[in-house]
Amino acid sequence: MTLISIKFQNDSKAENKLIDLSSPKIMGILNITPDSFFAKSRYNADIDLLIEKAAEMLKQGATFIDIGGYSTRPNAAEVSTNEEIDRVVPAIEAIVKNLPDAILSIDTFRSKVAQAAIHAGAAIINDIAGGNLDEFMFKTVAELNVPYILMHSRGNPQTMSSLNQYDNLTLEIIHELNEKVLQLRLLGVKDIIIDPGFGFAKDSKQGFELMKNLKTFDVMNMPILVGISRKSMIWRTLGVSADDALNGTTALNMYALTQGAKILRVHDVKEANETLKLYEELC
Structure with a gap:
């Protein structure tokens, strides 16, 4: 059994909730940005629409909802720390107020944003x-x-595309992640989820190699999150756009589940949950 402890900061009972990742879960994506690569995932500052979309994701089967205020697609525009906080904190506060059982994650690489989001x-x-x-x-x-979801990447959104040189892709990623895990353990961090980082300092060919080797990450003995929803490794391979990449996303999500993925981070919760239900019938 793989359990992570969730603290509800605004819960009057101040109790932790244990989430069992022995069975896979779905994480829905909510971007409070004007420029995320998949246009239909952008919700900007329309709080009512955000609450509506979060409620829909929970109804469709999401266990987690991931809130982001800075597009991390390659070559994304820079966003200041204050602007990122101003985007995500009101959204988190509104969702928590209206959907108190929602488990929210904050998608950020900045500690100040993370701190503000957790307090919200x-x-x-x-x-x-x-x-x-x-x-x-x-x-x-x-x-x-x-x-903490520890993702593998190199550089920043503006430079990552040029930092995808590896002698042994999978082993180097595991090695780099293990170094970070050691640092986190020494600081006392208990609940760590690993994300191999599809599309981050990896091209499409490397993405498929990583997917084929996903089972190798079992050596880390931590839950694996896979985020390949509508990414370029799918739509470029199929010769379509991100808008038309749902079918390819579903196919790879099913493969990821068979290789041990415990969280699927997706734009399309309904379809991912249907994939998960069919996968569970095969187990």
Whole structure:
């Protein structure tokens, strides 16, 4: 059994909730940005629409909802720390107020944003930089005592595309992640989820190699999150656009589940949950 402890910051009972990741879960994506690569995932500052979309995701089967205020697609525009906080905190506060059972993660590589989001009611930190872009991130995670999604990446959104040189893709990623895990454990961080980082300092061919080797990450003995929803490794291979990449996403999500993925981070919760239900019938 793989359990992570979720703290509901605004829960009057101040009780932790244990989430069992022995059976896979769905994480829905809510972007408070004007420029995320998939246009239909952008909700900007329309709070009512955000609450409506979050409620829909929960109804469709999402266990987690991932809130992001900075597009981390390759070559994304820079966003200041204050602007990122101004985007995500009101959204988190509104969702927590209206949907108190929602488990929110904050998608950020900045410790100040992570801290503000957790205090606003988020329960998980999802760091696409794995601590590389903020020297205080690991210390902040330890102090906040919340689950941490450690993603593999190199560089930043503006430079990552040029940093995809590997001698042995899978082993180097595992090695780099293990170094970070050791740092986190020494600080007392207990709940760590691993994300191999599809599309981050990896091209499409490397993405498929990583997917084929996903089972190798079992050696880390931590839950694996897979986020390939509508990414370029899918739509470029199929010769379509991100808008038309749902079928390809579903196919790879099913494969990821068979290779041990415990969280699917997706734009399309309904379809991912249907995939998960069919996968569970095969187990």
